[in-house]
Amino acid sequence: MHVSDAHLDEVRTRGFTVVENFLEPDLLAAAWQALFQMFPSPEAYFADPERHAALVATQFSGLKLFPYPSNALNHLSVHPDLVDAARRLCATDDLHLYKIELWAKYSGAVNYDQAHHRDYSNHSLVVPRADDDFMQVTTFLLLSDVTEADGPTKVVPLDRTRDVPLTPWFVPMGAHADEEVAITGPAGSLFIYRTDVLHRGSAMTGSNRARFVLLTDFQPRGRPWTGKMAWPDRANSRLWSMALAPMTPAQRELFGFPKIGDPYWDEQTIRDVAARYPGMDMTPYQNGLSKTAA
Ligand SMILES: O=C(O)CCC(=O)C(=O)O
Numbered sequence: 001m002h003v004s005d006a007h008l009d010e011v012r013t014r015g016f017t018v019v020e021n022f023l024e025p026d027l028l029a030a031a032w033q034a035l036f037q038m039f040p041s042p043e044a045y046f047a048d049p050e051r052h053a054a055l056v057a058t059q060f061s062g063l064k065l066f067p068y069p070s071n072a073l074n075h076l077s078v079h080p081d082l083v084d085a086a087r088r089l090c091a092t093d094d095l096h097l098y099k100i101e102l103w104a105k106y107s108g109a110v111n112y113d114q115a116h117h118r119d120y121s122n123h124s125l126v127v128p129r130a131d132d133d134f135m136q137v138t139t140f141l142l143l144s145d146v147t148e149a150d151g152p153t154k155v156v157p158l159d160r161t162r163d164v165p166l167t168p169w170f171v172p173m174g175a176h177a178d179e180e181v182a183i184t185g186p187a188g189s190l191f192i193y194r195t196d197v198l199h200r201g202s203a204m205t206g207s208n209r210a211r212f213v214l215l216t217d218f219q220p221r222g223r224p225w226t227g228k229m230a231w232p233d234r235a236n237s238r239l240w241s242m243a244l245a246p247m248t249p250a251q252r253e254l255f256g257f258p259k260i261g262d263p264y265w266d267e268q269t270i271r272d273v274a275a276r277y278p279g280m281d282m283t284p285y286q287n288g289l290s291k292t293a294a
Pocket of ligand 1: 114151152153154199200201202
């Protein structure tokens with residue numbers, strides 16, 4: 001679903017927004033099936049929690065980094081409406097997709113409660129600017145329904161925290177408890193927020209509940225003081241090639257792939273990149289070469 005200007009204005013002024021029904025039902029259904037190539041389904045998990053103890057050893061044990069064994073998941077992070085929303089918020093066409101994480105949480109074993117914190121702490125070497133320039137856009141795509149009982153992210157609207165210094169990047173546990181908003185919504189909802197917004201993970205209070213979310217973060221390209229993942233470090237797997245090969249050139253550029261027409265491309269690099277990425281259509285790069293040479 002196209003993200004409206006009203007939603008984006010809410011990110012600018014309130015610090016966050018929730019777009020219900022963002023993801024098309026067929027994409028959601030395919031992603032839901034794909035999740036269980038990597039994680040136990042709720043039924044499987046709760047049938048034998050002991051067997052899956054490693055997944056809930058800590059709050060972060062159910063977190064997996066891109067790429068994944070299915071493009072039904074891999075391609076959600078480059079969904080055209082998600083990228084379009086990030087471009088409009090970052091006010092640039094030259095976007096850098098700097099983090100993708102898939103996070104499964106299961107109730108009963110670990111307490112997912114956190115203190116409110118601001119994500120810039122491990123997404124930036126410096127601090128966010130108070131105006132909208134240099135914005136980093138962080139998102140959660142809900143792949144399961146999230147109610148109050150499913151450990152929703154809890155966010156404090158920006159207008160309540162304008163006078164809370166950026167450093168330290170967290171506040172004591174319980175501070176702002178009466179001002180926080182729970183990010184609930186049906187599967188397929190998109191939660192967008194900024195790295196200067198105080199928020200926290202919360203405890204799963206229901207029994208036999210599971211929460212699955214995909215986190216994708218963007219920033220304007222060319223700001224080396226911000227970011228999180230170095231994509232080449234993830235590129236030496238078959239899954240990486242499987243994820244990137246069917247993408248469009250513009251989608252690959254989000255990860256830093258050279259643009260069509262970039263001086264990097266020549267006959268040798270086109271041939272050898274094709275060998276590294278079976279199935280990648282190199283025609284656009286080849287055509288870009290002829291244009292550069294002309
Ligand atoms: O999982 C969540 O809802 C939020 C987690 C979070 O904010 C974090 O780990 O930094």
